[in-house]
Amino acid sequence: MPLPRLPPGSRARCAPRRSCPAVPEPATPTLDTAVRSALARVIDPEIRRPITELDMVGAVSVDERGTADVVVKLTIVGCPAAQTIERDVTAATLGVAGVTRANIHITVMTRDERAALTAKLRGPGAARSSQFGPGTLTRIYAVTSGKGGVGKSTLTANLAAALAARGLAVGVLDADVYGFSIPGILGLTTNGTAQKPTRVDDMILPPVGYGVKVISIGMFVDDNAAVAWRGPMLHRTINQFLTDVYFGDLDVLLLDLPPGTGDVAISVGQLLPHAEVLVVTTPQPAAADVAERSGVVARQTGQKIVGVIENMAGLPQPDGTVLELFGSGGGDEVARRLSAGQDAPVPLLVSIPLSVALRAGGDTGAPIVLTDPADPAAVAILRLADTLAARPRHLQGLKLPVSPRDHLAG
Template structure:
């Protein structure tokens, strides 16, 4: 029956591919759809690749959606795999006329934030991961690039590592679909190491500048993030090759500098912000992490001193000639550390924790920044 088949197609349009985050009907994944007079529906679904990690989820969602379509009494589901030509058409449909290029140019509507620090051990990755999840909780489309190639830790913090094995992205020809954790599309060099060769989450990466630059470039060109509101990059500490490459590849990025209250940490944090400014990026603000440990009597124990974040913001304002605010002062939190170890961000596990509240306030500030069109090229084309 045409009416039942039409209802089935309408139901399939509500099934979202969990990796690409678009309806399967828009992706060429739905083949023949039919229904007989008794309401027996027949649906053909085409997965992107053999062994598609989203296969079970897609099948479940299709069955649930079709079961709710008016007039359907049963479903015969045929699942196959796209042909090479169909996959090529899919990648072209997703990338559009731009092809294999970096979509995050200064004309892009995506807000790009590179999170950096002057030194390691200040909690930069923990702040970045929790900020990404907090932004996703606020309804934004968020991507996260773990650009800390030497010390990648984002997959573990976001729960993408299980029993020492890191969840891998899906490859569709030369396009990479990143795993999604807590609503955040995430990519990391740790996802490309082969556990069978002993290249698990504890493997060290020893690369020089050109290799690092090529890796970051491929993350931006080959990984399909779709239309993002915000892209975050977790940079390695310091002012080395990756920071310079990000400045070259993403000249319109804003930089968030993470420091601790300790004066020595704030001093080197200022240097990372200055280098970012020299590469043409804007220093958006400073985050002070480990700002103090709340005590049962209401007092705060300043294990790492106090005032370093405000000092770094003030010095960066002087160095850049612009106002660099202190975005957040995140207190020491056992729950924040435990969340990173367990792969459950504190903003999910305990949003009332003082550290989660501070990160949430920073997320509100970023989420309320409009993606404006002023000064951006719209690239109009004749109809």
Template sequence: MSADSPADEVRRAVSAVMDPELRLPIGELDMVREVVVTGDVAEVAIALTIVGCPAADRIEREVRAAAAGVAGIGRVDVAVGVMSPAERAALTERLRGGRRRMPFGPESLTRVIAVTSGKGGVGKSTVTANLAVALAGRGLAVGLIDADVHGFSIPALLGLVGRDGLPPQPTRVDDLMLPPVAYGVKAISIGMFLPRGERGGGAVAWRGPMLHRTIQQFLTDVYFGDLDVLLIDMPPGTGDVAISVGQTLPHAEVVVVTTPQTAAADVAIRSALVARQTGQKVVGVIENMAAMTLPDGTVLELFGAGGGAAVAQALSTDEDVPLLGSIPLDAQVRVGGDTGAPIVVSHPDDPAARAILSVAERLVARPRGLAGRALPVTPR
């Protein structure tokens, strides 16, 4: 058996470099072209997916480092080109798996969890963002869709903002969108597509058909790759988006967020009932802004007590709906939201962070029904 040539060794090393947006090796993406080794000089040609690829500098730098790491290579020259339209079309078709339908249907092995609330202001988006980061921290592949189109906040909560203070725009490879990644979470939000230059990224004033189309595009045209969990940050209430998501993802699991306050708890129950009408399964309740312990040991119940347990009990009619956890009121949660540093990362030992991490553990430990799902197993 003959030994590999220096060019083969360089090609193997370079092919293992990961595309930071697609999260796949560039060799697997057919981005490595000619590799020539003359003496101790390696010449490597690569083709990026699009002109102006935001990851170009990083890919070139890592290709250069990978080639230089091969024994006997003293200098590396990298030539950077761009895929042809035909090559790009072939790549997007391969990434889609030859399918143009929504990849998170009932047969998918991805666990889809919609996080909802009856009313705004209960911290639903903050809880969702922290849950996503907590799950990614456990080694899971996590995607996050900001379905709160009118009140989008996920990009800011994850620190996905540029120097202009606006969310980064996803890279487009033909009609496929590559979601930005923060803390290991692939996230998409309407805030990434609005006109630049306006504080907050502008406002969205859309009705049902536009909202439905947006959700459909997020589910179909965004390349998340293989996910373990897809979280959906739902808008509060029982409006058009809740109905669209329910009709599109009737197999999704639903987690309800409420505060201990009775008024918030009563409204939260309604959002869960609408989810059930579309066939979705309510798997738990999260109580946010629960009692906090002050430095002198005093317990402050700023929003009352018992709301989360009351919602869980009210929903436990035909089947048990557990209270997954109570997240205490914590100033660091607010600070993390303002700075884009989720508390589960910035202050993992704070009581609120520990409560969120515990909820994440309970969610992933929950058994899944695989009826109707095509398992990736080939009979022999």
């Protein structure tokens, strides 16, 4: 049946109960909006989150000549990241098409703005409690040894750098209060003085070296002063590091423990009973005897031993032979002893050869896993990083931060 012809001059009407909305023209974002969007790509170098997400961007305006005025609110006066943030904000602003000039106005957050920021970072309730409680998704490894001088700190720093280079979010807590050395190995010292963390009210932002967030008592003492504390003070310090230092969402937290089985090892066992333990030893039998004890103490506090690391396993010679300065077999022996009576054997994870370059990198603050990855010691540490990064994560019994309501809301 042919459709009826409309009378001249008449207009078609919509069918009953239907509407004929006009199709709007695509909205053209203003330069103000475009600049603010570009600033979302600027990351705070300490907190490692976009400055827009942290409410660090104030007013943004662009005039008809393309001159942009951007207000940036730093967390504190004298923020050590100020120059980096200003440089990155300038680059992001000038990168917007149509912007010809950028005026960056640096201000400081008010007390209320800082309080809102710390509450946002800490989450609902903003309670001052450990970020790494039993329900944490962060893998926590306590690196321990029975005696000093086995290269535990150098190993911890290089392992952290290797894991961070793989794209993991990594933090290091230097719990070796008396013999702190992690800041120097990760390049966070100048003329022997460790870089200071930034304080935002009662929250501490750890310095970052090679992509690793680091906290150490060495960052709070002047002129490399000695620390002479007893048990209660040591416990409070470790607890404060776990409570007040904002590490953010970490994949891995490494703790560099002092040698032996003293106060710090016991405190870590009490505060982080779910941590997993890496036992470091050298090949010599005397070191193996003492390393076994550190593993036993960790196990008594409920911590699981992941495996044994044998350091200083031998010095490769030009002719291909290996000079065993510290003997041989210590790592296997520690693994054998710690496996006795257990449901599953404790493995020897890796044997790391002696390396002059590894030692030199620790002195200059340049991890060998980044500067000379082909060095035999670096190859071994990188292999260890691969092993730890590939370990399956068991979520049974953990309270995950999701709910059916969250799923339905999406």
